[in-house]
Amino acid sequence: MNRKYLVLPAVLLAAAAVVTAIQLWPSPLKDLRARNLCLGMLTEKTAGLLSDGMGGRVTVDEHKTGKSGADPVFSTTCFFIRVPEKATEGPLQYTLAVRPANTLNNPAKGATGLPDGRSGWVGPRQSEVQVPAGCPKRMKAGTEYVTVSLEVAPGVVVAENWDDAALVAASRTVVLEAVDHLAKQYDCEA
Known part of the structure; x- marks a missing residue:
């Protein structure tokens, strides 16, 4: 067999091995997404x-x-979603989404700002917090900001007896953990 016919298959095999190694190589993004909920943003x-x-x-x-x-x-x-025991589905508790944005929304009524130089606001029913300034570029967002938004369902508000302080505290923990985990995934922590 002529050796010149073996060069191309050997090059293709080496390229396939490199691609496979890169895909299987552990990374913060893959690790957090596999370990946590909602694309790695929240712990259980x-x-x-x-x-x-x-x-x-x-x-x-x-x-x-x-x-x-x-x-x-x-x-x-x-x-x-809360799933009651011995049931397959239940009521919505809240939604979490990440969106690229060129402008920021005004704070909702009753919302408070964030400490430690973080950008965004947290309210009892809705919150919006921006990922650190270097993240949009690392995330290939194509925008100036990337916002993590949280919307709390009315059933949760009623369960807290309309205690805005309790809702804001829980919402702050949820949305800030989501932002922090995204920053770790994309290696753009503040």
Whole structure:
């Protein structure tokens, strides 16, 4: 057999091995997404902080929209749902989404700002917090900002007896953990 015919298959085999190694190589993005809920943004413990208090467990439905091949963090909305014992579905607790933006929304009524130089606001029913300034470029967002938004379902508000301070505290923990985990995934921590 002529050796010149073996060069191309050897090069193709080496290229395939490199591609496979890169895909299987551990990374913060892959690790957090495999270990946590909602594309790696929340731990199971934190995901259960906003609940209507009716028992059961919190599950996540990741609803994907948009183009395939694009980073799913921008085309996925996570619906956190309480599933009562011995049931298959339950009421919505809250939604979490990540969106690129060129402008920021005004704070919702009753919202408070964030400490430590973080950008965004947290309210009892809705919150929006921006990832650190270096993240949009690393995330290939094509915008100046990337915002993590949280919307709390009315059932959770009623369960907290309209205690805005409790809702804001739980919402702050949820949304800041989501932002921090995204920053770790994309290696753009503040």
